[in-house]
Amino acid sequence: MENGAEMEAVGGGCDGARAAVLVAGLRRGFASGRTRSYEWRAAQLKGIARMIDDKEAEIMAALHDDLAKPHMESYLHEISLAKAACTFALKEMKRWMKPKKVPTSITTFPSSAEIVSEPLGVVLVISAWNYPFLLSIDPVIGAIAAGNAVALKPSEVAPATSSLFATILPNYTDNSCVKVVEGSTPETTALLEQKWDKIFYTGSGKVGRIVMTAAAKHLTPVALELGGKCPVLVDSNVNVIVATKRIAVGKWGCNNGQACIAPDYILTTKSFAPTLVDAMKRTLEKFYGKDPLESSDLSRIVNANHFRRLTSLLDDEKVSGTIVYGGQQDEKRLKIAPTLLLDVPHDSLIMKEEIFGPLLPIITFNEVEDCMDFINSKAKPLAAYLFTKDKKLEELFVKTVSAGGMLINDTALHLANPHLPFGGVGESGIGAYHGKFSFDSFSHKKAVLSRGFSGEAPARYPPYTPQKQKILRGLINGSIIALLLAILGWPRD
């Protein structure tokens, strides 16, 4: 029975055959045409919004299970942003769905043209473990708003949230066109072997490459939301207390540093570093107290693997010797305290890989310009931050540093603005989303040109003559005389 086969596909053990059944089911759902209507899309989005309201407690509990995520963070960064995405899409969707008229030129006179947004079809969303609720539902919201059928594969590294999705999402959405598939590498591989109309992946560059390689077999377009080392350049000309608060909340206040847009490392001048380090220590104590491992306002490290990965970054004596604050660890509870390191060697592992944890290196240079050169010597990050009151420095930073997104005098906030595209560049990713950018990411913009049968230019056709060429040149260059001659049907047949 069809339902049975599809239910099997939802649980673990989704192999090639079951993945094919899943995709076929979604294709049937899409082919039925139901996802095209505004009513269907709005109903799904309203369903998701209701789900977020009804199940807020369960969502917070799952996030706490998976990450020991503080309730405030769960609310701020996951629940409210997901709800806002639904609300924004519901408010704007009719406008987004409307075809956009565009001007036409003399070359095709008389004609009318418009750009029509249509869904790509059947899309796959693969989510990450650090914001397991938001990073699953946010792209799904965009896919639905654009009229697609969608399969969601939540991250197995956040199992409580994954299983919550599998349980509750089917109760609030149309199961013929919205499906959740749980599983790990084998299941993801099976899904990636299928043909999708778009694949949206959030996670690491390593797996991003695997996703894109699989997509290449079917020439499936991809969006990859990856990471990188997000630098924070701190000028001496700042309100240092506010700056450290904003850096701290963007680092440790975002899943204890396990966030793609969390500040990865700080750059500042040698002369300002002592002031900055001092202020940062004071801020950290204010936020998390004298014993941060006991603070309930810090997420734990997601699992033993990542705990080991992070602690081994400090194995090198040349690195651990630069710790100026923090460094406390509790392996049993998978907790690492906010840790500041001053001037680690540039070639150490901690300065080569994305940290994705509560360790914050501070690198100093003589001049602020050297700091910018350092940033540009590395791969383009997902976000770059600058703290300064110097407008000239600000302009220079915006002009010379390339990053997915940029924030001046704050961190992480740009994520919450639906009018700004969120995505990477270079190693930090391909494509962008949030707000209308989500809708566009999951749409095909079809060019529709409408002509009549007047305004025919016989000059287009063979046998070719020099006179015909003259007219065509004129037409293409927008010459009124050429247009008139063409309308008059010259040269005559």
Place this chain on the structure above:
Amino acid sequence: MTPCRVPIPLLAFPSRGELVPEPLGVVLIFASWNFPIGVSLEPLIGAIAAGNAIVLKPSELAPASSNFLANSVSKYLDSMLVKVVPGGPDVGQMLLDQKWDKIFFTGSSRVARTVMAAAAKHLTPVAVELGGKSPAIFDSLGSPRDRKVAVERIVGAKWVSCAGQACIGVDYVLVEEQFAPVLIDQLKATLEKFYPGLDCLSRIINEQHFQRLTNLIKDPSVAATIIHGGSLDSETLFIEPTILLDPPLDADIMNEEIFGPLLPIITLKKIEDSIEFIRARPKPLVIYAFTKDEKLKSRITAETSSGSLTFNDTMVQFACDELPFGGVGGSGFGQYHGKFSFDLFSHTKPVLRRSFLLDFTFRYPPWDAWKLPFMRSVYHFDYLALLLRVLGLKRR
């Protein structure tokens, strides 16, 4: 190039947001052989406008054009930053082993898969401009003059366009059974008018493609459906304009992109059946529809998907710079022309600027119990509640 301001929700007050386009960096452009100059220069122009450095690899199947580009680009452009690298597949592979900030490819799906797989190693974004079987739906048009114009436009998109070797050419025509004879007569008349001799017709690019096209009509069940033309000259690589009426739908000629001067006409009971016919097949680069029936037009627009859709003409959509040009599904992804080219080769970087002035304590840890309700009020845009909380008049 000018950054554009974006509205900021009150939640992030005070702050200023804008979108700043920046070049991706160093891009690689692969051009195809059928419009070797046009398909090389159009993306090149977009990449330059967006501020990138470029390597262009023209197709080795069009060596004269390739050499022309190699010689001219260095004369007219900054050769430090715009380079032409002619050569065959081995040169292409060598280029693909490098890391690029974007790869733009025009050509066949087969090669596109290799390009995208190579790009995946470096997480390089790609745009692939492919082809497909672009159909022309031919409805009854009422007036003979309109029919004449329509058929001329179809011929223009088949044989006039590089002897059918064009991605946006008409691959096959769909027509109601009862109107097929009228269409065929008009096609023949137009061909006679346009091609009294064969000197205005392009030849097939090379022997390999000539053989491929010959094979498409070799099958007796296909050859039997030829109603016009059909002669081939392997010496000069010319194929006569050829029309087929209802070849078998499972033959290669109805499953592969023809890319040559053979035009199958498929008849249907009703013209509306063309929608189902097209939907059952991979999404083409363009759908052409000749009709005055507004209802049919709406149905075609809503129920089919293609890179572009053009009513009552062919080819000209390519010249509209306000319309994006590119495929969907099997016909590719990524769009260009006009500003779409600029955007394709740019990274649109969002920049949010804040000041140090206003700073809300409830944003920061420790997250005492009173802070969560504050944030809820802010996120619900419930400014009255927020005000009351700030004034201490509302606790829960």
